[in-house]
Every structure is written in C-alpha cells, then in structure tokens.
Amino acid sequence: MARQATGAAQRVAVAAETLRDEKFNARRIELAEAALETLGELGFARTSLREIAQNSAFTHGVFHYYFSDKLDLICCCVRHYKAKCVTRYDEVVTTAQSRDELTEGFLAKLAATLENEARMHRLWYDLRSQAMFEPAFRKDVLEIDKSLEAMIWRIATRYAELGNKRPASSPAALYALFDGLFQSALLRHLADDKKAVPDLLDEVRRLLPTIC
Amino acid sequence: MARQATGAAQRVAVAAETLRDEKFNARRIELAEAALETLGELGFARTSLREIAQNSAFTHGVFHYYFSDKLDLICCCVRHYKAKCVTRYDEVVTTAQSRDELTEGFLAKLAATLENEARMHRLWYDLRSQAMFEPAFRKDVLEIDKSLEAMIWRIATRYAELGNKRPASSPAALYALFDGLFQSALLRHLADDKKAVPDLLDEVRRLLPTIC
DNA sequence: CAATAATTTGGACAACCGTCAAGACGGCTG
DNA sequence: CAGCCGTCTTGACGGTTGTCCAAATTATTG
Numbered sequence: 006m007a008r009q010a011t012g013a014a015q016r017v018a019v020a021a022e023t024l025r026d027e028k029f030n031a032r033r034i035e036l037a038e039a040a041l042e043t044l045g046e047l048g049f050a051r052t053s054l055r056e057i058a059q060n061s062a063f064t065h066g067v068f069h070y071y072f073s074d075k076l077d078l079i080c081c082c083v084r085h086y087k088a089k090c091v092t093r094y095d096e097v098v099t100t101a102q103s104r105d106e107l108t109e110g111f112l113a114k115l116a117a118t119l120e121n122e123a124r125m126h127r128l129w130y131d132l133r134s135q136a137m138f139e140p141a142f143r144k145d146v147l148e149i150d151k152s153l154e155a156m157i158w159r160i161a162t163r164y165a166e167l168g169n170k171r172p173a174s175s176p177a178a179l180y181a182l183f184d185g186l187f188q189s190a191l192l193r194h195l196a197d198d199k200k201a202v203p204d205l206l207d208e209v210r211r212l213l214p215t216i217c
Numbered sequence: 218m219a220r221q222a223t224g225a226a227q228r229v230a231v232a233a234e235t236l237r238d239e240k241f242n243a244r245r246i247e248l249a250e251a252a253l254e255t256l257g258e259l260g261f262a263r264t265s266l267r268e269i270a271q272n273s274a275f276t277h278g279v280f281h282y283y284f285s286d287k288l289d290l291i292c293c294c295v296r297h298y299k300a301k302c303v304t305r306y307d308e309v310v311t312t313a314q315s316r317d318e319l320t321e322g323f324l325a326k327l328a329a330t331l332e333n334e335a336r337m338h339r340l341w342y343d344l345r346s347q348a349m350f351e352p353a354f355r356k357d358v359l360e361i362d363k364s365l366e367a368m369i370w371r372i373a374t375r376y377a378e379l380g381n382k383r384p385a386s387s388p389a390a391l392y393a394l395f396d397g398l399f400q401s402a403l404l405r406h407l408a409d410d411k412k413a414v415p416d417l418l419d420e421v422r423r424l425l426p427t428i429c
Numbered sequence: 430c431a432a433t434a435a436t437t438t439g440g441a442c443a444a445c446c447g448t449c450a451a452g453a454c455g456g457c458t459g
Numbered sequence: 460c461a462g463c464c465g466t467c468t469t470g471a472c473g474g475t476t477g478t479c480c481a482a483a484t485t486a487t488t489g
Contacts, residue, residue: 025465032466048350050262053446064468066449075447127349134346136404137339138260143408150401173427178420181397182390189362189393192348196355208390215385237435244436265476278438278479287477 033071037082039063044082045124049131054078076141083132083142086125087149091156093118098159104167108213111160112206119187119194119202126191154180165217172217179216183209245283248275249294256294257336261343266290288353295344295354298337299361303368305330310371316379320425323372324418331399331406331414338403366392377429384429391428395421 039061044052046060054075058065072078097110118126133150136142158176165172172179186208193201251273256264258272266287270277284290309322330338345362348354370388377384384391398420405413 029465048347050347051350054448055446065447066468067466069448070465070467127346130349131346133404134339134343135260135262137342137407138263140408143404147404147408150404174424175420177401177416178394178398178424181401182394183397185393185395185397185400186390188397189389192345192355192359192362195349196352196359204389208387212386212390266478267476276438277477278440279436281478282436 029071033081034085036061036063036068036071037078037085040068040078041082041086041125041128044079045128048128049079049135076139079132080141080145083145083149086129087145087152089125090129090149091152094156094160098163101163101167104164107160107164107167108210111213112209115187115209116202116206119190119205123191123195126187127195130188130191150180153184157183161216164213168217170217174216182212182216241283245293246297248273248280248283249290249297251275252280252290253294253298253337253340256291257340260340261291261347288351291344292353292357295357295361298341299357299364301337302341302361303364306368306372310375313375313379316376319372319376319379320422323425324421327399327421328414328418331402331417335403335407338399339407342400342403362392365396369395373428376425380429382429386428394424394428 040052040057043057043060047056054068055065058068068078072081094111094114097107097114101107101110129149132142133146136146154176157180158172161172161176161179186205190201190205193204252264252269255269255272259268266280267277270280280290284293306323306326309319309326313319313322341361344354345358348358366388369392370384373384373388373391386394398417402413402417405416
C-alpha cells in the first residue's frame with residue numbers, strides 16, 4: 006500500500022500524520038498540566054493517577070491512553086515544567102539599565118516566585134530528589150539543572166557587565182549558592198516563617214555586590 | 218496504690234519505669250536503624266513498612282508496636298540520622314593546625330562522604346523535600362538544617378581563624394553554598410558521572426580562600 | 430513456681446495502587 | 460448511510476499498602 010503511494014499522496018499522508026502527532030502531543034501537555042496541579046499539592050510520593058484524574062476534568066483511563074507509564078507521565082510533566090521556569094528572569098535581565106535596576110527587578114521576581122509558586126517549586130525539589138533514586142528521571146533533571154544554572158549565569162554576567170566587571174565565581178558555584186538559598190527559604194516559607202522572604206532578599210542583596 | 222507508696226518505693230517504681238523507657242527507646246532506635254537501610258535504598262516514596270521489615274530481622278508487626286504510625290517511624294529515623302551527620306567534620310576542625318591541613322582534611326572527608334554514604338545523603342535530601350509537603354517532618358528537618366549550618370560555620374570560622382581573618386559571608390549563605398554544591402555533586406555521582414567528585418573538590422578548593 | 434505484664438508474631442482487613450481491556454462515543458471517509 | 464478509526468469511559472484484575480488484633484511467646488513480678 007504505502008509503497009504504491011505517489012509522491013503527492015505520500016506528502017498528504019505525512020502531513021496528516023504530523024497533524025495527528027501534534028494534536029496528540031498537545032493533549033499530552035494538557036494532561037501533564039492537569040497532573041502538575043495535583044503533584045504540586047501532594048508531592049510525588051502521595052500522588053496517584055486516580056488522584057490526578059479526580060482533581061482534573063479527565064478520567065484515569067485517558068492518562069494511560071496518552072502515557073505508557075506513570076513515569077512517562079511524570080517525565081512529561083517535568084519536561085513541560087522546565088520551559089516555564091527558565092525564562093522567568095530574562096525580561097529583567099534584558100531591560101535593566103543599571104545595577105540597581107537589575108537588583109530590584111531580580112529581588113521582586115524572586116519574592117513573587119517564592120510567594121505565588123511555592124507549590125511548583127517544592128515539586129521541583131521533590132523530583133530532583135527522586136532523580137537520585139529513579140534513573141528514569143535523571144536525564145531530564147540534570148538537563149533542567151543545567152538550564153537553571155545558565156539562567157542564574159545570565160543574571161550574574163549582566164550584573165557584572167553593568168559594573169564593568171566579571172563574575173568572581175564559577176557558574177556552578179553561583180547556581181549552588183542561589184539554589185541553596187532559595188530551597189532553604191522555600192522550606193521556611195512553607196513552614197509559615199514570616200521572615201523567610203525578607204531574609205532571603207536581604208541575603209541576596211548583600212551577596213550580589215560581593216560576587217562580581 | 219500509688220498514693221500509698223512510700224518515698225523509697227516510689228523511687229524504685231520511677232527507676233523501673235525509666236529503665237523500661239530506656240529499653241523501649243533503645244529498641245526504637247534499633248528499628249529505626251534497620252529502617253534507614255531500606256529507606257536509603259528505595260527512598261521515601263517507594264518504601265513500605267513490609268519492605269522495611271523484610272530487609273531486616275524484624276516482623277512488620279513490631280514496627281507498629283514501637284511506632285504509632287509510619288510518619289512516627291520516619292521521624293524517628295530522621296532524628297536518629299541527625300546525630301551521625303553533624304559531627305562528621307569536627308575532628309578535622311579541632312586537629313588541623315594550618316589552613317592547608319584543614320582544607321585537605323575537609324576535602325578528604327567530603328570525598329569519602331560522597332563516595333561511601335551517598336545512600337544516606339540522598340535520603341536526607343528526599344526527606345527535606347518531603348518536609349515541604351508533610352508538616353509533621355518540618356520541625357525535625359529545620360532543626361537538622363540548623364545544626365548542619367552550624368557545622369559548616371565551625372569549619373569556616375576555624376579556617377578564617379587559621380588565617381587571622383573572619384568569614385566574609387553569613388552562616389546561612391555559606392551553608393546554602395556548600396549544601397547546593399554537595400547536592401549537585403551527589404546527583405551527578407549517582408548518575409555515574411566520574412567527574413562529580415573531582416569537580417566538587419576543585420570547586421571547594423577554589424572557594425575556600427575567597428570566603429574568608 | 431504461678432501469674433501477670435510486656436513483647437512479638439503473623440494473619441485478616443479494607444482501601445488503594447498501576448495496569449489493562451472490552452466496549453461506547455463521535456467524527457471522518459469511502 | 461455503513462464502516463472504520465482515534466478517542467475516551469468504565470469496571471475489573473492482582474498485588475500492595477497501612478492498620479489492627481488475637482494469639483503465642485517471653486520476661487518480670489509476687
């Protein structure tokens with residue numbers, strides 16, 4: 006059959022297939038987004054496919070139609086989540102015209118993230134820990150970590166540039182520092198520590214001039 | 218009965234009770250230690266009480282006799298785990314007589330920890346993430362975090378002292394930095410990245426002189 | 430030694446899990 | 460319109476989970 010198809014027919018068939026694939030993939034992302042809702046609420050350990058389905062407009066069967074596996078679903082969630090995060094500070098970086106402007110823009114976004122997207126970020130830390138046990142997560146997690154490191158590095162180099170300097174430490178160390186601070190602040194924030202956010206901001210404000 | 222007890226009899230009763238309590242508590246720790254074995258292997262999400270029992274010399278019923286709950290068991294594990302960690306570098310700190318000696322001693326312990334106790338440490342990161350979802354964990358986790366911060370601070374102040382200086386950053390920032398670096402190195406190490414350990418050592422070796 | 434309490438065992442229980450498959454639905458094509 | 464195909468629903472399955480409990484065993488006391 007396929008062998009007898011003319012060039013034109015073949016092109017039509019290929020187009021139809023890619024269309025179908027795109028639709029399929031769009032649906033996967035819809036489902037992943039719904040799953041992220043419950044995952045952010047309960048964490049990886051306590052989240053079941055049925056729970057995800059119940060907290061969404063979908064039935065639990067659909068998830069098995071679009072994902073081969075529970076791990077497949079979670080991996081898709083992680084990958085999709087990545088895209089949202091990595092560009093968070095880019096606007097601030099490109100528009101800021103002075104060190105102060107960059108500092109204040111960065112701090113404002115940092116505080117807003119901690120306050121409004123705590124659930125998504127605790128899920129990220131959860132999944133990164135899971136990657137230490139589950140090899141299937143490692144590739145995606147390491148990749149996301151790399152791009153977060155690059156994100157921090159963009160901020161640091163721009164900050165240095167605005168002061169005609171160069172960052173004093175490596176990308177890895179800088180990311181480790183900010184990631185560690187954010188992680189600690191997030192835990193304190195979730196534990197209803199009112200000082201978590203201001204303490205983080207103070208710390209970062211003090212740190213920025215010393216690293217460049 | 219108890220009301221009629223003489224002072225001496227009462228003292229005996231109290232002594233007997235505390236003895237029983239100590240025995241009870243010693244058993245709890247035995248069980249917690251056995252549980253840590255499996256928890257380190259599988260992580261929090263995949264570890265069941267039956268699995269814990271099967272990988273140990275105990276039956277699953279015992280765990281319910283000594284712990285009211287699964288969370289109760291895990292909390293006890295975390296608390297017990299704490300004691301092991303916090304003193305890891307203390308010997309190096311007290312015996313080192315020069316900056317170089319302290320640096321090399323610290324780096325050696327760091328490398329050994331990463332290589333030999335990866336399982337226990339990934340469990341720690343797992344549980345710290347769980348604390349973001351499960352309030353019952355938070356108190357213990359925050360407490361451990363504080364004492365780990367103090368541990369790092371002891372190293373830093375000693376390092377500064379040996380150079381007649383003072384640490385340039387806060388305890389929180391310093392702990393965030395080292396914790397972030399270690400966490401990242403651990404994940405890479407578990408993902409069979411041969412450069413994980415040497416990269417960490419290089420980074421720390423470069424960093425130490427800059428923070429004091 | 431008897432009897433009372435503490436400890437341990439191992440099975441029963443309901444609830445839940447991930448997975449699967451048979452069938453229903455609806456749109457598209459021939 | 461009939462038939463097909465992709466999509467989705469629903470219920471069932473074997474297995475695992477945390478919890479509980481009655482009975483067995485061991486230690487402690489009088």
